[in-house]
Amino acid sequence: MSLHCGIACRRKSFWCSRLLSTYVTKARYMFELKEDDDACKKAQRTGAFYLFHSLAPLVQKSEHQYVVPRYSLVELERLLEKFGQDTQKIEDSVLIGCSGQQEAWFALDLGLKSSSSTSASLQKPEMETELKGSFTELRKALFHLSVKDATLLSTAQALLHWHDAHQFCSRSGQPTKKNMAGSKRVCPSNKIIYYPQMAPVVITLVSDGPRCLLVRQSSFPKGMYSALAGFCDIGESLEEAVRREVAEEVGLEVDRLQYSASQHWPFPNSSLMIACHATVKPGQTEIQMNLRELEAAAWFSHDEVATALRRKGPYTQQQDGTFPFWLPPKLAIAHLLIKEWLEKQSCSSLPA
Numbered sequence: 001m002s003l004h005c006g007i008a009c010r011r012k013s014f015w016c017s018r019l020l021s022t023y024v025t026k027a028r029y030m031f032e033l034k035e036d037d038d039a040c041k042k043a044q045r046t047g048a049f050y051l052f053h054s055l056a057p058l059v060q061k062s063e064h065q066y067v068v069p070r071y072s073l074v075e076l077e078r079l080l081e082k083f084g085q086d087t088q089k090i091e092d093s094v095l096i097g098c099s100g101q102q103e104a105w106f107a108l109d110l111g112l113k114s115s116s117s118t119s120a121s122l123q124k125p126e127m128e129t130e131l132k133g134s135f136t137e138l139r140k141a142l143f144h145l146s147v148k149d150a151t152l153l154s155t156a157q158a159l160l161h162w163h164d165a166h167q168f169c170s171r172s173g174q175p176t177k178k179n180m181a182g183s184k185r186v187c188p189s190n191k192i193i194y195y196p197q198m199a200p201v202v203i204t205l206v207s208d209g210p211r212c213l214l215v216r217q218s219s220f221p222k223g224m225y226s227a228l229a230g231f232c233d234i235g236e237s238l239e240e241a242v243r244r245e246v247a248e249e250v251g252l253e254v255d256r257l258q259y260s261a262s263q264h265w266p267f268p269n270s271s272l273m274i275a276c277h278a279t280v281k282p283g284q285t286e287i288q289m290n291l292r293e294l295e296a297a298a299w300f301s302h303d304e305v306a307t308a309l310r311r312k313g314p315y316t317q318q319q320d321g322t323f324p325f326w327l328p329p330k331l332a333i334a335h336l337l338i339k340e341w342l343e344k345q346s347c348s349s350l351p352a
């Protein structure tokens, strides 16, 4: 089936955009920018740039929420010139999205060195003073941002990170070259194309009916419990990965599985989190925790989970030395799974 709308189109573009929804127009514009270096370079002239330094996004901290400043190409060129930098560094930018009005959005890391530019990395404190903001570790910034900004910066950081780690061809050892949008890198000597990758991860909220199973790793913030998560092994289906991870980490067998949602997660590299609900076989609820993976695993009741979800941070140490039980914040897909489970429990306990 042809993707064209059939109306004669005079625009010098891959697609005819008449009669298409804003969403489709946006998707096709992004496709064009990824495929056509000239179109992408042109889009930079009217686009907006988000800045990073060594993978930490630039944010401006206000009382309630962090604001993410954006710069035009002219502003960015002025900034680089002011710091004695070659404006060629802008070629290291990656395309991260666009508005409904076809304003393209890019991200540029001023701290990372790249094989395509000879510019030295820029000094962080001087840049922060000039830009009236601070380059803040994404993990810390994420929960102070609007969902829209958090999502955009997560994509940007993941893509910048991938480019930083794939500057050389793993076969020839030669420097690879990114296309203008940053949607791929090519080895000039053997033409191997490298595409940005995400690792599939299953995250499962296991329930035995009235209770759900939550776990913590020693690396989690104190007191925080989450759903079971694990990287998919090569060759596995989603169902097999869930079954194996639950068996590996808590020694239980799940029987029913229900897909809920998915999310891109930038930590530690770039994962596609695939979230599911699962139930254990009746009468088989005894946890046998894998101590190499987990620090704690336990069944929690509806009331315990509801109280924890209502709890607001900061989650400081209590007088008895313990930390309050709390759950991942809204932005994490684990939060959604836990909330869905809770809502289902509340519905099923309502009188008919």
Ligand SMILES: NC(=O)c1ccc[n+]([C@@H]2O[C@H](COP(=O)([O-])OP(=O)(O)OC[C@H]3O[C@@H](n4cnc5c(N)ncnc54)[C@H](O)[C@@H]3O)[C@@H](O)[C@H]2O)c1
Residues within 6 Å of the ligand: 199, 201, 203, 226, 227, 228, 229, 230, 231, 263, 265, 267, 268, 271, 273, 293, 328, 332, 333, 334, 335
């Ligand atoms: N967004 C959320 O709500 C949420 C919640 C929980 C976990 N997570 C994410 O899920 C991810 C996986 O969870 P986990 O740590 O329990 O996984 P896991 O149980 O698979 O254990 C991690 C171990 O798996 C191995 N591994 C296999 N493939 C890997 C790969 N591609 N990358 C890195 N390590 C790999 C490593 O040895 C690593 O130490 C974590 O990175 C975490 O950030 C997200």
Ligand SMILES: [Mg+2]
Residues within 6 Å of the ligand: 228, 229, 230, 249, 293
């Ligand atoms: Mg795990």
